[in-house]
Amino acid sequence: MSDHSKAGLTKRLKNRFWSLFPHHAIAPFRFELRxxxxxxxxxxxxxxxxxxxxxxxxxxxGPHGRPGWVNVDISRERGVNCVYDLRRDLPFExxxxxxxxxxxxxxxxxxxxxxxxxxxxxxxxxxxGGVFRVIVPDGGRYLxxxxxxxxxxxxxxxxxxAEHRDPWSDGRYRTKMELVNEIFRQNGEHQYAYDAxxxxxxxxxxxxxxxxxxxxxxxxxxxxxxDRPSRxxxxxxxxxxxxxxxxxxxxx
Ligand SMILES: C[S@@+](CC[C@H](N)C(=O)[O-])C[C@H]1O[C@@H](n2cnc3c(N)ncnc32)[C@H](O)[C@@H]1O
Numbered sequence: 001m002s003d004h005s006k007a008g009l010t011k012r013l014k015n016r017f018w019s020l021f022p023h024h025a026i027a028p029f030r031f032e033l034r035x036x037x038x039x040x041x042x043x044x045x046x047x048x049x050x051x052x053x054x055x056x057x058x059x060x061x062g063p064h065g066r067p068g069w070v071n072v073d074i075s076r077e078r079g080v081n082c083v084y085d086l087r088r089d090l091p092f093e094x095x096x097x098x099x100x101x102x103x104x105x106x107x108x109x110x111x112x113x114x115x116x117x118x119x120x121x122x123x124x125x126x127x128x129g130g131v132f133r134v135i136v137p138d139g140g141r142y143l144x145x146x147x148x149x150x151x152x153x154x155x156x157x158x159x160x161x162a163e164h165r166d167p168w169s170d171g172r173y174r175t176k177m178e179l180v181n182e183i184f185r186q187n188g189e190h191q192y193a194y195d196a197x198x199x200x201x202x203x204x205x206x207x208x209x210x211x212x213x214x215x216x217x218x219x220x221x222x223x224x225x226x227d228r229p230s231r232x233x234x235x236x237x238x239x240x241x242x243x244x245x246x247x248x249x250x251x252x
Pocket of ligand 1: 059061063064072073074075085086087103105228
């Protein structure tokens with residue numbers, strides 16, 4: 001077979017494959033395949049932190065890792081010094097972490113299969129008296145803005161311009177519902193939209209007995225105030241404190 005007809009056959013097979021398995025169905029599978037290498041190295045990462053205490057950990061840091069912190073992410077971004085899948089048990093010993101920071105990451109974890117385990121792990125690794133600062137897009141605030149007349153409230157949250165162009169994605173929204181879906185779904189990357197009540201309930205369920213809503217730049221541990229100003233308008237800020245007391249597993 002000539003190179004030309006081989007290339008034609010490959011193209012036809014590819015087209016056939018993509019018609020059987022649409023991109024939106026395959027994308028999560030590809031993501032998991034890409035992660036196999038990261039997951040294989042998990043035990044090495046755990047070994048690195050054996051015996052470590054008093055750590056400050058940025059979970060899902062992306063390119064915003066800080067010196068002196070353990071900056072965890074599945075992507076090997078600049079500043080990431082711990083490449084690890086947060087859906088596995090965290091690579092730190094019980095009570096080894098002095099403070100946890102997690103900005104715009106929790107919504108990427110599956111609400112029932114992944115997020116509860118992740119939150120329980122955060123509770124486990126924190127030292128008594130340690131704070132977990134969690135920041136997510138504020139689903140409640142977006143719904144309130146959506147139900148107001150006109151675009152002003154939504155544009156103010158997202159930072160979209162007069163033509164509703166999104167500074168984060170380069171997309172342009174024709175309708176308010178398109179914008180809300182971008183926040184809640186982000187092309188399938190976002191698994192859940194939280195409001196304060198739900199996030200607080202989930203953190204209590206994970207074992208934290210003192211959970212409060214905070215605001216941008218305000219918190220119980222000054223070291224954890226890494227909040228990015230560009231996310232302030234649209235974000236929900238919650239802090240969960242691990243007291244020395246026995247965890248309270250009530251859901252109220
Ligand atoms: C929207 S970005 C937020 C990055 C940074 N925290 C910020 O505020 O700009 C979400 C980050 O979570 C990371 N992430 C998503 N799922 C993850 C997982 N299972 N394990 C580790 N990191 C994950 C992504 O790679 C990405 O860097």
